[in-house]
Amino acid sequence: MSNSYTKAAFCILMSPADATMLSLAVKAIGILDTVSDDEDLKLSFDALGVRFGEVFPAKGPNAFGSFLDLIDDPAHPSLGCDIDIEEPGTEGLCSVTFSGEQVEIEVIARLIFTACKSALPCAFEWAHGMDRLRVGEFGGGCVVITAAGIDYHNTRDILDRVITRTIAxxxxxxxxxxxxxxxxxxxxxxxxxxxxxxxxxxxxxxxxxxxxxxxxxxxxxxxxxxxxxxxxxxx
Structure with missing residues (x-):
């Protein structure tokens, strides 16, 4: 057997309010991982505050419905990374560092796009690999997030593009x-x-x-x- 990794470590700047939303998102992941009763979920959702509810409004009886739309596997919600938030600097912005070895790339991108508008435009890189040397199991890419949306780029597409251009x-x-x-x-x-x-x-x-x-x-x-x-x- 072998282990695969999707690694990333990057830092972006954002407003304290948006940084707070990230900390609430981490709390929401913890709630969804430990609470299952609908009434308890509703109480926990309300406890996250008004702004969380504005950014991630309830969908019918599912209080966390909008938030779960970000998640690839709602049955096992995860961000796959640590989020470290520093105090605001001289310009009033917080440095926020994302790092992990099993980063949910698309989840993080959707979270930043939805909850951290002050950070846009921004981008980050990621790498994929295994602890065994297996052909085709290594690569990486980058994500570009703007107010218009999210663009994903990976090394496989870049390589195919370079080869096509070389022989064309x-x-x-x-x-x-x-x-x-x-x-x-x-x-x-x-x-x-x-x-x-x-x-x-x-x-x-x-x-x-x-x-x-x-x-x-x-x-x-x-x-x-x-x-x-x-x-x-x-x-």
Whole structure:
């Protein structure tokens, strides 16, 4: 037999109020691990305070329903890590350290996104491995959390992407296409599905299949597809 690990150790800054929410989340995990009676759960939920109830409102008869939505296995709720909260610093923010060898990556990401808005945007890295050298059992990744949502990236996808780019024809647009419109006065502008033509930084990136099926908007000249260059990180 062998043991597998999903390790992480990272620190982010947040408001004292959000740091308090993390400490309440840890208490909630403990409650769910030891209390099963519905009435006792409701009393314990109320004892966590008004703000906890606002962030994680009850769902019908299930007081902890919204909180359990964060958890991968509600029958065995866990964060898989220790959370160490320091006193506010000179800027009024708390340094919060997450560390563990069985970190529930998606649970932690969802918790930060839901309860720690003052920490956004933020990101953290994680690593996966085993105590035996088994092929395909090692890797890692990172999580990027913004007000818009959560993005997960792992080394397997990054490796596949690098290999694809290495063997692909440089003109195949591994990273997709943008729709460009040329104007004699303003130069190039680029299509965004929400706002129309504008600057490149807001452009919608299409896959080859999406570009083929896309109905180009009518403009004073014919918009043209341009291949996205490889990002510097993968050059």
């Amino acid at each position: 024809d440089p003109d195949e647009a591994v990273d997709g296409f943008v729709l460009a419109l040329a104007d004699q006065e303003h130069g190039l502008s680029f299509w965004n599905n929400d706002h129309g033509f504008g600057r490149l930084g807001l452009a919608t990136v299409f896959s080859e299949d999406e570009a083929t099926r896309f109905d180009k908007p009518i403009a004073h000249t014919e918009p043209e597809w341009l291949a996205m260059p490889a990002p510097l990180a993968f050059s």
